[in-house]
Amino acid sequence: MTHASSLRDSDNNTTTYVSNEKFSDIQKQDVEQASDVFHNIDEKKVLRKMDLRLLPMLSILYLLCFLDRGNIGNAKIEGLPEELGLVGPQYNLCLTVFFFTYAAFEVPSNLLLKRLRPSIWLPSIMVAWGVVMTLMGVVQNYAGLLTARIFLGVAEAGLYPGVAFYITMWYCRHEAQYRQALFFSSASIAGAFSGLLAYAIAKMNGVGGYSGWRWIFILEGLATVVVGFISFFVIHDFPETASFLTKDEREWVVARLRNQNTDSRGRQLVDEETFSWKYVRDAFTDWQVYLALIMYWGIVCPLYGISFFLPTIIKDLGYSSSTAQLLTLPIYITAAIVSVIAALFSDKAGQRSPFILGFFLCIIAGFIICIVSSGRGVPGVVYFGTFLAVVGIYPAFPGNVTWLSNNLAGGYKRAAGMAIHIGIGNLGGAMASNFYRTQDAPKYILGHALELGFAVAGTLAVLILRFSYQRVNFRREEALANEDSTTGPSVATSSERGDRSLTFRYML
Incomplete structure (x- = not known):
């Protein structure tokens, strides 16, 4: 009995389904089929070209996004609450409101990205949040800061x-987590840069009559606006229009996405999609999205808790503000390196859950150490x-996002499902x-x-x-065993049901 898997050709809005024994067999079969037609194509060379042209700019965008989102934690220990007269829970509320608009606008933003050109949509929202971040440096009171954080959430949502x-849209399923990790590791690098930049920028205290914390917002916001305008000319839309690839290479990239799932007789089962609210409803009613959401919360709550408060936590261990800023560097740099290494092994193994589980255990162990050692005069242990x-x-975060995206079939359903997962998450x-x-x-x-x-719930x-x-997967194998071994499940049934088809196998 053969297993079946499904992967997505997002560029052509198609979903394909395949019977196979193992996912690794699919990868091998894909390469062999592509080689027969595009025998002059160097696969590693083309993937390297894609990585070099796509990932650096995407990483810079997210680095600045996460930097602008979390630098309020650095500004806090440089005097922001005192100058704005924040009292009680007002600082925490300024952090909180960001996420309400951030969550609300993620699904519509992803649907717009699916219909508009990425080279227009992504730079546009980047320029928008850069402007908001710059203006955050001139707010005068709690109401101004609160309003700026609300609009920052709107702009960064997409x-x-x-x-x-x-x-x-560019990479096959078995290649996704490595690229997601390269992209997301910029968030941990942002954490490192945030402390370093805050340490340097805070020295501008008094320049132009502005406090050091204001210059953190102003300079980092202006940098975002500049990079946003540059990205209009750097981001590529789709493989079919990629100017850095030759005609044969473009055709090969599209073909390998389309042909990554075929059955044992080389037959493709393709579902041509046009937008329908059905795909959005399917995403909202899919059980796996909500179970993955709990996993997401198990990662993102510690993520933001650390992002916003790590400088404060370290400072309250008895270190000065400048030392606390600098002590965040080795933590985030190590996390970035581990993220990329783990993603390489995860893609190679074709497994997501064992790696995610292992990193959850690290999170749990870390917070247990913090709890039992706090207040005992051992700041190094904390x-x-x-x-x-x-x-x-x-490292757990890109694995979490990639795992769900691997198991959602259909371009619009995946776009909506990922936005729900990340937005509500x-x-x-x-x-x-x-x-x-x-x-x-302390x-x-x-x-x-x-x-x-x-973390335990996750x-x-x-x-x-x-x-x-x-x-x-086991039940679908049993059901397929009862099908006619000659005809198998119908094309219509498979294409209409997407990842709920009997021929679809979830990646573990």
Whole structure:
């Protein structure tokens, strides 16, 4: 009995289904089929060209996005609350409101990306949030800061889910996590740069009559606007129109996406899509999206809790502001390196859940260390706990997003499903914004405990999702065993049901 898998040709809005014994057999078969037709194409050379032309700019975009989103944590220890007269929970509320608009606008943004050119949509929203970030440097009170954070959420909403979906338009499923990790690792690098830049920019305190924290917002916002305008001319839309590829290479990229799933007789089962709200409804009613959402919260709550409060946590261990800024560097740089290495092994193994599970255990261990060692006069141990937690958080994130995208078939359904997953998932940031309270300093036991609880819930979600996928795959194999071995499931049935087809196999 052969297994069946489904992968997506996003560029042509098609879903293909294939019977195969193992996912690795599909990869081998794809290469062999492509080689027969495009015998002059050097696969590694073309993929390297794609990586060099696509990933650096995407990484820079997300680096600036995450930098602009999280630099408020650096501004906080440089005097922002005191100058704006923030009292009580007002600082935390400024963090929280960002996620409400961020979550609300992710699904419509991804649908617009599907219909518009990425080279227009992505740079446009980047310029928009750069302007908002720059203006955040001139706010005068709590109301101004709150309003700026609301509009920052609107502008930034489309970038991460948009780029995550954009990558699936260029790369096959077994190549996705490595590229997602390269792209997302810029977030951890942003964390490192944030501390370094804040340390340097804060020295401008008093220049032009502005405080150092204001210059953090102004200069980083202006940098985003400049890069946004440049990206209009650098981002490529689709493989069919990629000027950096030759005609044969463009055809080969499109063909390998289309041919990555064929059955044992070389037959393609293709579903040509035009937009329909049915695909959006399918995404909203798919059980796996909501189970993956719990897993997402288990990662994103610790992610934002660390992103917004790590400088404060380190400072409250007894370090100066400048030292606290610099001590964030080794944590984030290590996390970026581990993310890329883990993604390489995950793609090679064709497995997602074992790696995600392992990193969840790192997160859990890190927060346990923070809880048991806080207030005991061992700041180095607490620092190690945060180090371990971050090294678990950042590699787990691209694996989490890639795993769901691998298991959603259909361009519009995947676009909507990923936006729901990431959009509602980022409401975890709204929760995490309130975990670390001023009155809990310097131990922050409540914040660490809440992060630990979400990480445990995420771990359980990984296990349930893996076992659920296995069970569904097994049942579909049994159902297919009862089909006519000559004709198999009909093309219509497979194409209409997408990832709910009997011929679709979930990646584990």
